[in-house]
Amino acid sequence: MSDATTPNPYAAPVSDLQQPLGDQAPSIEEALARGYDFSIGALIGEAWAKVKGTKGIIIGGFLVFYLVLLAATFILGGIVGVFGALSDNLVAVVVGEVLVSLLASALAYPFMAGINMVGIRRAADQPISFNEIFSHFGRTVPLIITAMVMMLLIYLGMLLLLLPGIYLAVAYLLAIPLVVERGLSPWQALEASRKAISQHWFKVFGLFLLLGVIVILSAIPLGIGLVWSIPLMVVAMGVLYRTIFGVLPAAQ
Numbered sequence: 001m002s003d004a005t006t007p008n009p010y011a012a013p014v015s016d017l018q019q020p021l022g023d024q025a026p027s028i029e030e031a032l033a034r035g036y037d038f039s040i041g042a043l044i045g046e047a048w049a050k051v052k053g054t055k056g057i058i059i060g061g062f063l064v065f066y067l068v069l070l071a072a073t074f075i076l077g078g079i080v081g082v083f084g085a086l087s088d089n090l091v092a093v094v095v096g097e098v099l100v101s102l103l104a105s106a107l108a109y110p111f112m113a114g115i116n117m118v119g120i121r122r123a124a125d126q127p128i129s130f131n132e133i134f135s136h137f138g139r140t141v142p143l144i145i146t147a148m149v150m151m152l153l154i155y156l157g158m159l160l161l162l163l164p165g166i167y168l169a170v171a172y173l174l175a176i177p178l179v180v181e182r183g184l185s186p187w188q189a190l191e192a193s194r195k196a197i198s199q200h201w202f203k204v205f206g207l208f209l210l211l212g213v214i215v216i217l218s219a220i221p222l223g224i225g226l227v228w229s230i231p232l233m234v235v236a237m238g239v240l241y242r243t244i245f246g247v248l249p250a251a252q
Contacts, residue, residue, distance in 0.1 A: 025246030028182060028192050035199060036244050040207050043243070047236035050122050051228060057118055058231040061133040065111040072107045073100065109143040109176060110136050116177040119238030124247035136180045146179050146186035153190075170205050171197045174241055181241075181248065196244045204240070211236055 026034065114133035121128045136143070150172045157165030171194040178189035197204050211233045218225025241247070 025248050031245045032195050038243050043239050044236055047232055047239050050235050051231045054118060054122050054231045054235060055227055057128060057130050058115060058234050059227060060130060061115040064133060065108055068111055069108040109147045110140050113143055113176050113180045115234055117180060119234035120177055120181060120241050120247055121250060122235050123238035123242040126250045139180050142179050142186050146175055146189055149186055150175055150190060170201060177241055
């Protein structure tokens with residue numbers, strides 16, 4: 001007679017999306033099945049209340065992000081320029097420039113993932129630090145794949161009468177943090193984000209449209225207001241993520 005606690009070697013494998021992840025956060029499948037809702041005003045209000053203590057970390061993280069993006073673009077652009085000078089093929093040069101733009105953006109995504117995680121941890125009242133910005137290079141390959149697939153699908157959607165691209169640009173907003181916070185594969189993260197946001201796509205679109213207006217207006221007086229509005233946007237995304245998926249306990 002077999003022990004009831006012995007795993008069944010013939011049992012069907014459990015999907016990564018369906019594994020329970022503790023009492024503090026549902027599995028991805030559970031989060032998608034239970035549904036969610038939020039008020040745009042209440043979400044922004046909560047995010048604003050949590051901005052205190054995040055400004056230095058988030059603004060510093062964005063500075064690092066843009067420096068890396070600038071350096072990658074400069075280096076890769078120089079390489080393409082050399083090959084372009086040696087080649088008479090205009091198509092190859094144009095394709096090379098497009099690839100540089102895509103690759104440079106993708107290489108900076110580990111930093112963006114770290115910034116996203118600062119907002120998510122703040123939304124969940126977990127400890128935050130500047131080190132979070134540099135904590136996700138172990139996921140560089142899946143992050144780059146996620147970013148490139150996401151950009152490719154959005155660009156293709158833009159070519160198809162524009163609306164599919166706008167839909168995907170909003171629907172994929174939470175894919176990057178899903179790769180690092182839940183360890184999902186690129187396609188799992190893209191699909192989980194799309195399925196979740198599609199439940200309230202217009203409300204999420206309205207939320208980030210309003211946040212975008214706030215950021216633009218805050219930039220008018222010499223950009224000083226960006227010190228508050230950019231962290232507000234990051235924390236607001238974290239609150240949205242926590243509302244939909246919950247947040248796993250921070251690693252000790």
